[in-house]
Structure formats: C-alpha cells, structure tokens
Amino acid sequence: MSNSNRLTRRTFLRGAGVAMSLPMLGAMTPVARAATAAAASPRRMVCINTTLGLHGDNLFPETAGRDYKLTPYLDAIGAFRDDFTVFSGVSHPDVDGGHHSESSYLTAAAHPGGGNFRNSVSLDQVVAEKIGSETRFPYLALATARGNMSVTRAGTAIPTDRRPSVLFRKLFLTGTAKDVEDSVRRLKEGQSVMDTVLAETKRLQRDVTADDRHRLDEYFTSVREVERRLTKAEEWSKKPKPKVDAPPPTDINNGADIIGRTRLMYDMIFLALQTDSTRVITFSIDGANAVPPIDGVTIDHHNLSHHGKDPEKLAQLRVVELQQFLALRDLLARLKAAQENGQSLLDRTMLMYGSNLGNASSHDTKNMPIVLAGGGFRHGQHLAFDRDRNYPLANLYVSMLQRLGLEEGSFSSGKGTMRGLEMRG
DSSP states (O other): OOHHHHHHHHHHHHHHHHHHOOOOTGGGHHHHHHHHHHHHSOOEEEEEEETTOOOGGGTSOSSOBSSOOOOHHHHHTGGGGGGEEEEESEEOTTOOSGGGGGGGTTTOOSOTTSTTOOOOOOHHHHHHHHHGGGSSSSOEEEESSSOOOOBOTTSOBOOOBOOHHHHHHHHHOOOOHHHHHHHHHHHHHHHHHHHHHHHHHHHHHTTOOHHHHHHHHHHHHHHHHHHHHHHHHHHHHTSOOOOOSSOOOOOOOOTTOHHHHHHHHHHHHHHHHHTTSOSEEEEEEOOOSSOOSOTTOOSOHHHHHSOTTOHHHHHHHHHHHHHHHHHHHHHHHHHHHOEETTEETTTTEEEEEEOSOSBGGGTBOSSOOEEEEOSSBOOSEEEEOOSSSOEETHHHHHHHHHHTTOOOSOBTTBOSOOTTOOBOO
C-alpha cells in the first residue's frame, strides 16, 4: 500500500475517532440494561452553573456533618435540608483561568485559559450518549444569555437554547404535516450518510493491519450506534408531543433581569422533566454588566461579584444571590410535589447547583460552591474537604454517572466516587 493511501486511511480513522468516538458494542451491554431500567423508572440529571460565582461566606456552613447550622443561602432552601448536600473544599485540579473555567465546569479539562487548550467531553454528553435516545430530546443545553457548558467528544461547545418561548415550541408544539415530513426526510438522509460511511469503511478493511482492523471494528460499532439514534429520532418525530397545562412563556428581553430569566427557564426545566421529554439538562445562569431590577440593588451584578470585600457591594451581592436561591427553592418545591410511580420527581432527579468560580472577586477557581439536591442520595449533610488541598469535584460526577445506572469508574480527574456521599436504595 502506498504512503498516500496509508495517510488517507489514518486521517480517516482519526477523523472518525474525533467525530464519532463511542463505546464498543460489547461494552454497551450494561448500558442497554441501564437504559431499559431507566425507561421503566427513569432517573434524570440537571446541572446548573451560575457563572459569576456565589459568595462562600453566605453559603458554606462552619461545621461539617449533619448537624451544621444553615447559612443565609442554605436557609433559603432550608425546607429541603434532607434533600440536598452542600460541598466545600472541592474543585477541578489544574482548572484555572478565571472566567475561562466556565468551559471546564462539566469537563474538568485542565488549563482552559491556555492558548493550546482543547476541551474534553462534558458530563451531560456522556450521559446523553448512553440514555439520550430513550427520550425525544437526548439533552437540553440552556442558558440565560451567552453561557455554555455542554461539550462534544470532539471538544466543541454545544449551542444553547436561550429563549423560553422557542424552547416551549420545541418541546410541546407540533408542526404541520409538512414539517414532520421534512424532519423525517432529513433523518433518513442522515441514515443514508451512515450507510455510505459504513460501506467505505468496510472497503478499507480489506487492506489494513490487525491493529487498524481493531480500530475499524470500533468504528463500525460507533456507526451502528449513530444509526440506532437516527432510527430512534425518526420514531420520535412521528409521535405527538406531550400536552401541558401551561401557557407559552413570554421572553424577558431585559438582559439585566437575571432572576426573571432564570425563573422562566426553571419553568421550562420542570415541564421538560415532568413530561419526560429529556433526562439530561444543563443550564448556565449568566450575570450581566447591568443593574438587575431587584429592590435594594444599585450596582451591576458583574461589578458586585468583584466586590473586593467592600461592605456595600457585599450587602447588595447577598441580595442578588439570595434571590437566586429563592428561585432554586421554588424549582425544588415543584419537583418535590410532582409524583412519579410513588416517588417525587426530585427523588428521581439529581440537581447540581454551583459555580465554576470559588471566589469571583479574585477569579479564583478553588473551593467551588456546590450543592447537590435529589436523585436518591443520602442527603442532609455538609461534606467538608480541605480548603487548601481540594478534593476532586469530578469524583461527584462519577457518583452521578453511577446513580444513573452507568458503570463508570472514572471521569476526567475523578478516579472514583465522591467520598461520604451514599446512594439510597
């Protein structure tokens, strides 16, 4: 075989690995079991990032364990004390770069501010690969403004839905017969592309080494998995969308109204979970260089986050962030009240709320503020780790993957489950 042919083959395989890197078919057996169990009694995951941080003094309890005293922010969600765990002393090792760390919130990829940074797959996308085809939408990536934390295996940021009105139509409004027909046609075209790719790969298999043949076998598995997803998507496109007893939302055009925008998107998150339209959601809450319309606040949110310990800024920041926790409280209340097969929707939904910044004022990425609610864990505690030598937050991600039924022993810098966090039955 000529050098040019070898280069073409290797380039093709490398491109395949980046674009379609999925588990081998044999390793998918436990995943299939997990998906079947999830279909009968599904578990779900919501990951929320407030990109301008949360002031730790108002969040972290002074003592560890179950007998901690509620702090101002935790008091806002105190009615659900037994339904959440607060973590301190956690972060992603080697994730620096201030605001750039936002892109590593769900990937834990090191040095996001570096010139040669290449991101890795985000937690939500790992889950979506395994169980996403069981719902109409494999995942939802949401934001109030510019934020983004969902990342493909190729390291590419996934665009977000930012307008609740558009998201509502996407979730619940069925298009015309022609719209459905066009959707099916596009999906069939995608299947045709997969057929072509598979045929070309089989042609290459005739003239490759044993090592390359193994790599091609893995690629076959990836193509078949994509074909399966396309078939599932075609089936969903022909099914009627769920009906909800809720009016379409009216978007808030005022970019400074972060609380109003957050509450609107929380409404959409609840409806998406309640109707089982998806089981994987990310939501980025973005601050603004403008004064939010909140009584007692006269300084823009971004400026408040860079408080420099100024008492007036800290007082106003507390007002803004307390409103954020009150909005979270109302979402938790709706999830707790909604029942599914004898359990609350909150019991079936892991909701992680936190920030990529530990101290937004100094752009510090250590001691990230993290709260995990629901999902069937033994909550009601403050898990406190070393504030100087932080515990890997990605260990929590491993626990979350396993809670979803996925047999994963590691994720990025997480090499095991979160110490001290136990699952309920």
